[in-house]
Every structure is written in structure tokens, then in C-alpha cells.
Amino acid sequence: xxTQHRRALGVAASIAxxxxxxxxxxxxxxxxxxSSADQVVLRVGVSADLxxxxxxxxxxxxxxxxxxxxxxxxxxxxVADATAAPSLATGCDHSxxxxxxxxxxxDGLLWSDGTPLTSEDVAFSYRFVIDNKIxxxxxxxxxxxxxxxxxxxxxxWTADEPTFAPTMPPWxxxxxxxxxxxxxxxxxxDIRAVSGMNPVVSGPFMLTNWTHGQGFTMVRNPSxxxxxxxxxxxxxxVYTNQEAMIQALKNGEIDIADGLTPSLINSVANxxxxxxxxxxxxxxLNLAFNFGGQNADAHPLPALHDLTVRKAIExxxxxxxxxxxxxEGAATAGDTIVRPASAYWHLDIPAxxxxxxxxxxxNKLLExxxxxxxxxxxxxxxxxxxxxxxxxxxxxSDTTGAVDAGQLIVGFLKEIGIxxxxxxxxxxxxxxxxxxxxxxxxxxxxxxDPDPNYQLxxxxxxxxxxxxxxCWKDPHFDQLYEQQRSMMDQTQRQKIVLxxxxxxxxxxxxxxxxxxxxxxxxxxxxxxxxxxxPGPQGYLLATYNYDTLLAVKPVAGASTSxxxxxxxxxxxxxxxxxxxxxxxxxxxGRRTELDEA
Amino acid sequence: xxxxxxxxxxxxxxxVTLWFVLTFNFVxxxxxxxDPVATLARSEKLAPEDIERLQHExxxxxxxxxxxxxxxxxxxxxxxxxxxxxxxxVKDMIGxxxxxxxxxxxxxxxxxxxxxxxxxxxxxWNRGSRFDTSSQYSSLILYSMPEGWLGMLLLLVFSGxxxxxxxxxxxxxxxxxxxxxxxxxxxLFLPLLTLTLGYIxxxxxxxxxxxxxxxxxxxxxxxxxxxxxxxxxxxxxxxPNAFLPAFxxxxxxxxxxxxGAIVIESVYSWPGLGRLTYxxxxxxxxxxxxxxxxxxxxxxxxxxxxxxxxxxxxxxxxKNA
Numbered sequence: 001x002x003t004q005h006r007r008a009l010g011v012a013a014s015i016a017x018x019x020x021x022x023x024x025x026x027x028x029x030x031x032x033x034x035s036s037a038d039q040v041v042l043r044v045g046v047s048a049d050l051x052x053x054x055x056x057x058x059x060x061x062x063x064x065x066x067x068x069x070x071x072x073x074x075x076x077x078x079v080a081d082a083t084a085a086p087s088l089a090t091g092c093d094h095s096x097x098x099x100x101x102x103x104x105x106x107d108g109l110l111w112s113d114g115t116p117l118t119s120e121d122v123a124f125s126y127r128f129v130i131d132n133k134i135x136x137x138x139x140x141x142x143x144x145x146x147x148x149x150x151x152x153x154x155x156x157w158t159a160d161e162p163t164f165a166p167t168m169p170p171w172x173x174x175x176x177x178x179x180x181x182x183x184x185x186x187x188x189x190d191i192r193a194v195s196g197m198n199p200v201v202s203g204p205f206m207l208t209n210w211t212h213g214q215g216f217t218m219v220r221n222p223s224x225x226x227x228x229x230x231x232x233x234x235x236x237x238v239y240t241n242q243e244a245m246i247q248a249l250k251n252g253e254i255d256i257a258d259g260l261t262p263s264l265i266n267s268v269a270n271x272x273x274x275x276x277x278x279x280x281x282x283x284x285l286n287l288a289f290n291f292g293g294q295n296a297d298a299h300p301l302p303a304l305h306d307l308t309v310r311k312a313i314e315x316x317x318x319x320x321x322x323x324x325x326x327x328e329g330a331a332t333a334g335d336t337i338v339r340p341a342s343a344y345w346h347l348d349i350p351a352x353x354x355x356x357x358x359x360x361x362x363n364k365l366l367e368x369x370x371x372x373x374x375x376x377x378x379x380x381x382x383x384x385x386x387x388x389x390x391x392x393x394x395x396x397s398d399t400t401g402a403v404d405a406g407q408l409i410v411g412f413l414k415e416i417g418i419x420x421x422x423x424x425x426x427x428x429x430x431x432x433x434x435x436x437x438x439x440x441x442x443x444x445x446x447x448x449d450p451d452p453n454y455q456l457x458x459x460x461x462x463x464x465x466x467x468x469x470x471c472w473k474d475p476h477f478d479q480l481y482e483q484q485r486s487m488m489d490q491t492q493r494q495k496i497v498l499x500x501x502x503x504x505x506x507x508x509x510x511x512x513x514x515x516x517x518x519x520x521x522x523x524x525x526x527x528x529x530x531x532x533x534p535g536p537q538g539y540l541l542a543t544y545n546y547d548t549l550l551a552v553k554p555v556a557g558a559s560t561s562x563x564x565x566x567x568x569x570x571x572x573x574x575x576x577x578x579x580x581x582x583x584x585x586x587x588x589g590r591r592t593e594l595d596e597a
Numbered sequence: 598x599x600x601x602x603x604x605x606x607x608x609x610x611x612x613v614t615l616w617f618v619l620t621f622n623f624v625x626x627x628x629x630x631x632d633p634v635a636t637l638a639r640s641e642k643l644a645p646e647d648i649e650r651l652q653h654e655x656x657x658x659x660x661x662x663x664x665x666x667x668x669x670x671x672x673x674x675x676x677x678x679x680x681x682x683x684x685x686x687v688k689d690m691i692g693x694x695x696x697x698x699x700x701x702x703x704x705x706x707x708x709x710x711x712x713x714x715x716x717x718x719x720x721x722w723n724r725g726s727r728f729d730t731s732s733q734y735s736s737l738i739l740y741s742m743p744e745g746w747l748g749m750l751l752l753l754v755f756s757g758x759x760x761x762x763x764x765x766x767x768x769x770x771x772x773x774x775x776x777x778x779x780x781x782x783x784x785l786f787l788p789l790l791t792l793t794l795g796y797i798x799x800x801x802x803x804x805x806x807x808x809x810x811x812x813x814x815x816x817x818x819x820x821x822x823x824x825x826x827x828x829x830x831x832x833x834x835x836x837p838n839a840f841l842p843a844f845x846x847x848x849x850x851x852x853x854x855x856x857g858a859i860v861i862e863s864v865y866s867w868p869g870l871g872r873l874t875y876x877x878x879x880x881x882x883x884x885x886x887x888x889x890x891x892x893x894x895x896x897x898x899x900x901x902x903x904x905x906x907x908x909x910x911x912x913x914x915x916k917n918a
Contacts, residue, residue, distance in 0.1 A: 187654045212689075215766070
């Protein structure tokens with residue numbers, strides 16, 4: 001071994017020793033502390049990075065987390081059931097005909113830069129959404145509303161038809177006019193491109209740091225109008241590997257892990273000091289039938305127009321098997337198109353109205369309707385056309401559990417003589433199927449607002465070619481949708497919404513397969529006071545509102561048990577051992593050279 | 598062929614290859630099925646009219662040849678555009694990932710190269726020795742071991758079981774100065790170890806084989822017959838000649854650095870360019886995909902160019918051929 005090599009090895013050994021001595025114990029001990037001496041820091045592990053800090057371009061999960069924490073809505077989603085609750089406005093009153101709503105804002109509201117937050121900001125935010133046709137929010141303003149501001153704390157919403165829109169409440173963040181007015185009237189592309197740190201916010205925390213792929217940090221807004229949170233700072237760290245996120249939770253590197261996959265939840269369920277929250281999430285796994293009509297090339301299986309076939313398929317699918325095998329129990333079997341998280345609006349289908357899992361009954365339905373296997377190939381034929389009951393069924397590979405559920409469904413439907421060609425596809429490809437109508441059925445997801453209006457709307461006839469999955473057109477359902485839309489009395493509206501769900505379920509334009517849980521796990525020896533929302537099975541982190549961040553606080557005398565810091569001597573020994581090995585190699589090389597010489 | 602003509606021909610080759618890569622990048626990603634704006638449809642509630650509006654504003658409804666010309670003009674003037682999904686400047690998105698990528702893949706390649714070559718030289722020269730046998734088996738095992746599996750194994754042992762290192766990420770929090778440096782080193786250790794172990798075997802195997810081949814060359818036999826000491830034969834005759842094939846491999850490996858290491862970055866949540874590429878492909882984020890492919894390709898082309906030039910210098914037979 002040459003002198004240069006020996007020298008280089010010496011340098012490498014020194015670096016290795018320095019690395020181990022410096023990096024090991026000191027940094028890790030620091031990262032295991034729940035908070036620094038004078039600051040309370042909540043550390044959150046997330047599986048998805050922020051994609052934008054612009055409230056008019058929000059898309060993925062972490063975007064809404066930040067937007068909801070930074071910006072208030074006029075009224076927020078309540079902790080109990082996600083219905084309207086006081087926020088910037090303490091309440092809204094309606095005129096007798098429900099065309100005018102008057103909302104009263106709190107006194108003394110301030111933006112984080114010290115500028116007063118007034119009803120002008122509210123009116124500006126709503127007009128900005130309408131005038132610039134911001135896609136995420138524009139559907140919240142039916143009846144061509146006009147907004148007026150008689151004084152800084154009074155906001156008036158006047159529509160040309162009766163509306164309950166202000167109390168849905170509209171999921172639109174109130175932004176500062178003095179910041180955003182410069183972008184008013186620009187192209188959607190340019191509005192979406194607005195980005196920048198040091199935001200001017202009204203909520204309890206503001207984004208101060210975001211490094212792509214690494215995570216983001218939010219610090220307390222001193223001008224926040226509500227009770228001051230105990231937490232000073234929230235650090236969100238991105239984990240692209242869920243197993244690593246679980247290890248980080250166990251090690252105490254993070255205090256809460258958000259968005260765990262069901263298959264890993266069992267590995268933390270029995271860990272000391274870790275509590276798992278199975279959230280009734282806001283999305284569901286959906287099998288949609290295609291009825292055609294998107295364009296001239298859409299030719300789905302004609303037999304799907306027969307309610308008997310659709311009912312037989314619903315009854316042949318074992319939803320509990322999907323829950324247990326695909327989601328490992330972290331889900332509930334699906335029924336209606338209004339998610340259970342909206343507890344006030346969701347209908348639990350009564351037992352006597354259910355289409356239960358019963359393959360024998362499903363077979364009988366098809367048999368009685370004349371769908372028989374005439375050529376003995378295991379697949380039934382349509383008596384009207386003679387075509388085999390064979391479904392081309394794409395399934396979204398980007399949706400958790402969709403392809404796995406599809407594989408189970410292939411087996412379920414085989415039992416009733418229906419052949420399924422499962423076509424796993426990325427969401428990009430799923431969009432192509434959706435737009436072209438070139439499929440018989442597909443498995444994808446739906447997620448909706450807390451208010452059911454939007455979710456019912458996407459199933460109406462007029463949405464064929466737009467939001468509708470498979471162009472299901474049913475005049476009675478359309479009528480129910482319109483009835484609930486024009487019903488101002490909430491109790492009466494609830495009845496119509498429940499009836500619409502019952503009707504849709506009975507007509508089987510698709511099968512709601514499962515409501516998967518959103519999984520969170522937290523260290524109960526670090527922080528306490530989490531407020532799940534909506535309801536006890538709600539999200540622990542800011543999703544629909546930020547109440548949980550106001551309430552969460554360190555556990556008194558939080559133990560650092562489970563700390564991962566390593567005594568310095570281990571590092572010293574490891575460093576010396578490595579250096580020793582390298583010295584031995586060097587000596588061995590020198591001896592060999594001497595021998596050879 | 599003179600030195601100047603050799604240099605010119607290599608420059609021309611590099612420029613033509615770069616243009617080909619630019620064009621291929623554009624054609625490949627624009628002929629993939631799917632519409633990048635439509636992928637936002639469900640998550641951002643984009644109705645068909647919103648999709649058309651955004652496609653128009655982003656220029657995606659223009660004829661492909663026109664889009665190609667605009668792409669060439671913008672790229673050559675250093676404008677990499679904005680991400681379609683995050684709306685951030687692509688150069689900013691890439692900028693924050695360069696340092697983590699160079700730290701992990703650059704440093705890993707450097708360490709793996711150095712030790713891999715040393716092991717190869719030692720093993721090849723002492724063929725059949727205990728060191729050779731054990732290093733050969735180790736190299737083969739490491740070379741054939743999937744990086745993701747090795748990464749998970751190291752993660753579970755050193756983070757999950759021994760709690761010696763953090764489970765992933767680049768830093769623990771907002772730190773500055775020495776504390777940040779130390780924290781980054783702490784997070785870097787396991788991914789770097791994984792990458793080094795994954796790469797080291799390949800270099801050792803190539804170098805060992807080259808050493809054995811060269812040992813049987815006539816000029817080595819001549820040197821021996823002249824009584825040249827063994828250490829000098831190894832140092833002056835065998836290693837320099839055996840190093841030539843490994844040399845190209847090393848240059849190319851450094852060219853691949855900016856491509857990132859997708860699997861290791863994913864296992865350790867390391868924010869490198871590999872992960873950015875993977876995410877961009879998933880969302881059909883044309884500007885990001887084109888930029889990262891261009892940078893990765895340009896790096897390989899440059900590395901190859903540098904290898905060609907240095908090769909000509911190291912081995913005059915090439916330059917004068």
C-alpha cells in the first residue's frame with residue numbers, strides 16, 4: 001500500500017471518528033427532547049409534503065393542513081360534527097326568505113402584520129374566488145351573491161334565490177385584501193404561482209419555513225385572536241418510508257405520525273406510550289358503473305342498465321372481506337355516498353333496506369332475470385344481446401386498497417358468473433378512462449365536503465361528462481337533489497338528504513365499497529389534550545379546524561424514556577474500533593510490501 | 598489524429614448528444630398517455646372548463662412543434678419553468694435538492710470508489726489468498742443485494758433496534774451552524790453507509806478482474822524476467838494499466854450522481870433529486886421531469902466527455918489512434 005493510500009486512509013479514519021463522535025450522541029439527544037428549554041415544539045411526521053403554500057392552489061393533504069392553520073374561514077367546521085360554528089364571525093342571521101344573510105365579525109381582529117381584519121377582507125376573499133373562478137371554491141356561491149360591508153364588523157351576503165350556503169359553511173379561506181388585491185384579475189396560472197414565506201395570516205400559526213422534500217415549520221402568530229396555544233412551534237417532517245416514520249415515533253424523534261398505512265398500524269398498536277387513532281376519514285373507496293353517454297365512443301356493457309344486474313353485483317361483493325383483508329380492519333364497510341364523517345347527514349342504511357352480501361341470492365336474481373351461462377364457460381350471457389357479462393374494470397393504483405379490492409371483486413363476481421378484467425391504472429390513466437367513458441366499471445375514490453350538497457350534486461344527471469363517474473341519470477334523484485338544495489330548514493333538509501342516500505343506494509349506480517380509516521399514532525407520554533374533529537373518531541391534527549393545536553400541551557414532567565440518545569462511550573468505542581481496523585489494514589499493507597521487497 | 602481534432606470531435610459529440618437528449622426528453626414525455634392538468638381534476642375540483650382554461654394558460658393546447666421550440670428557447674436561456682403541480686419555480690425545487698444529492702450520492706460514490714478500487718487491487722494481486730476469497734464473496738453479496746432491502750435492514754437495526762441513528766430525513770429541525778452540520782451528518786450516516794455498501798462491490802469486482810487480466814500481459818512477464826521487484830511491477834505496470842477500465846466506470850458513476858438514488862432516498866426519506874424525479878413522473882409534471890432528466894443527462898455527457906479527454910491523456914494510444 002502506497003504512502004498516499006495510507007495517508008488517505010488516515011484522513012478517512014479521522015473523519016469517521018470525528019463523525020461518530022460529533023454526530024452520534026449530541027444531535028440525537030437533542031432530537032429526542034420533546035421541547036427545547038424555552039420553546040414547546042410539536043414534531044409531526046407526515047407522509048405527504050406540502051405542495052403549495054398558496055391557499056388558491058391547495059391540492060394535497062398537507063396543503064390543507066397549512067391553509068387551515070394559517071387562515072380562518074368566516075365560520076369554521078365545528079369540532080363535534082363539522083357543521084357551522086363561530087370563527088371570525090360569531091354567527092350569521094338570515095332574512096325571512098333566506099336570500100340575505102348578515103354575519104357579525106368579532107371586534108379587534110388583526111392580521112399577523114398588525115393590519116385590522118375587517119368585513120372588507122371577507123367580501124374581497126369571496127369576490128376574488130368568484131371573479132377569478134378559483135376551481136376549489138367557486139361552487140360555494142350559488143344564486144349570484146352580492147357582498148356588502150355596512151361596517152368593519154358586519155358582512156352581508158345577498159343572493160338572488162334562497163340559500164343556506166353561508167352556513168354550509170363555505171370552505172373558503174379569508175385572505176388579506178391588502179396582500180392579495182395585487183393579484184386580482186390575473187390569470188389562474190399566475191394566481192396559482194403566487195408563493196412566498198412570511199405570510200400575513202389570521203390563524204394561530206404561520207408557515208415560516210418550507211424545504212421541498214424535507215418538511216415545513218409553523219410558528220405561533222402573536223396576533224391570533226383566540227386563546228394562545230401552549231405549543232410555540234410545529235415542525236412537520238416528511239417521511240417517504242412509513243416504516244421509518246413508525247421507527248421515528250417509537251424512538252421519540254416525532255410526537256405524532258400522520259397518515260399511516262393500515263398494513264403497518266399493527267406494528268405500533270401495542271407499543272408502550274403510543275396511542276393509535278383510527279379516524280373516520282373523508283374519503284371512500286367506490287366502484288362506479290358506467291352507463292355511457294360521455295361521448296360517441298363510450299360503449300359500456302348494456303346489461304349494466306338493468307337494475308337486477310347491478311343489485312346482484314352489490315350482493316356478491318363481500319365488503320367485510322375488503323375491510324379485513326385489504327385494510328386489515330382499519331376501515332368500515334361502505335353503504336352511502338355521504339361519508340360517515342358527516343355524522344349529521346350520513347344515513348346508516350336500515351337493516352331491512354340493505355342489499356346484504358349473499359352470493360346465492362345474487363345468483364338467483366340473475367338466473368330469474370334470464371342471465372344464464374348458455375355456453376357453459378362459467379360466464380353468464382345477457383338474454384337481450386347474447387353478450388357475455390364481462391366487465392372491463394380499471395382500478396386506481398394510486399388509491400390505497402383499490403387494486404387489492406379489485407382483485408377480491410374479480411373472485412366475488414366469478415361466483416355469480418360475471419367475468420372481470422381488472423386493469424390497474426395510475427390516476428393519470430384513470431382520468432383518461434373517466435373522460436373517455438371507455439370502461440364498464442371502475443374502482444376509484446371519492447371525497448367530499450362536510451356538507452353533502454356537493455357530493456349529491458356530482459351524482460346528478462347534468463354532471464354527465466363533468467363530475468359524474470359513469471353518467472348515471474335518474475330524474476327522481478335529480479329531483480331530490482334540487483329539493484334539498486332549496487330547502488332552507490336544516491331539519492327538513494336533513495330528511496331529504498337521507499332520502500336521497502337511501503334512493504341512490506337502492507338504485508346502485510355504483511357500490512360504496514369501504515370507508516377506510518385515516519390512521520394517526522401519537523406518543524401519549526409527550527403531549528396531551530388532543531381534540532379529535534369531527535367527533536371522537538375525528539382527526540387529531542388540524543384538518544377541518546385548528547382547535548387541537550390550541551389545546552395540545554406537553555405532558556407534565558414528560559419523560560424522555562424511549563429516548564434514543566446513546567452514551568458517549570459507545571461512540572468512542574465504535575470510533576476507536578473503526579480506527580483500529582483501518583490501522584491494521586494499513587500495517588498489513590506495509591508488511592506485505594516489505595515482504596515483497 | 599491530432600490533439601485539437603480529437604478535442605473538437607469530442608466536443609461535437611457532446612453537443613449533439615445533449616441536443617438529442619433535449620429533444621428526446623420533450624418527445625418522450627409529451628407522447629406519454631395522460632394529461633398533466635387533468636391529474637389535478639379530483640384533488641383540486643377542476644371541472645372540464647377549468648382544465649381547458651389552465652391548459653390554455655400553460656400553453657399545453659398549442660401545437661407540439663411550437664411547444665418544442667418554446668421549450669428549446671426557454672431551456673437554453675436558463676428558464677426551466679414552473680412545476681405544474683406545485684407551481685414552484687423548477688430551478689428552486691431542484692436547487693434545494695442538489696446539496697442533499699451530492700452529499701449522499703457524491704460522497705457515497707467517492708468512498709465506494711476509493712475502497713472498492715483498493716479492495717480490487719489487493720484481491721486481484723493476491724489472487725486466491727484469504728483476503729481475495731473473502732473480499733470476492735463479500736463484493737458479490739453486496740453487489741447483488743437490493744439497495745432497498747439493505748437500507749431497510751440497516752434502518753431496523755441501527756435506528757429501530759439500537760436507536761443509534763435517526764430513522765430518516767435530512768435534519769431534525771430548524772438548526773443553524775455547527776448544530777445543523779452535525780445533525781445532517783447524523784441523518785446522512787445510514788443512507789451513506791447503505792449506498793457505499795451497495796456500490797463498493799461493483800468497483801471491487803471490476804478492478805480485481807482488470808488486475809488479473811493485466812497480470813498475464815506480456816509486459817508484466819518481461820518486467821519479471823528483468824528482475825523488477827514485485828511491488829514495482831504492481832505499482833508501475835499492473836495497476837496503471839488495470840485502472841483504465843475502472844477509470845471510465847468511475848467517471849460515469851460521478852456523472853450519475855445528479856440522477857440521485859431513488860430507492861435509498863425513499864427508504865431514508867432523503868430529499869434528493871431521485872425522489873423529485875419519481876414524484877414528478879407520477880404526476881406528469883413535465884417541466885420538472887424535463888429539467889431533472891436534462892440535468893442528469895448533461896452530467897453524464899459531461900462526465901463521459903471528461904473521461905474521454907483524460908483517457909486520451911492517460912493512454913496516448915487512444916488519442917493517436
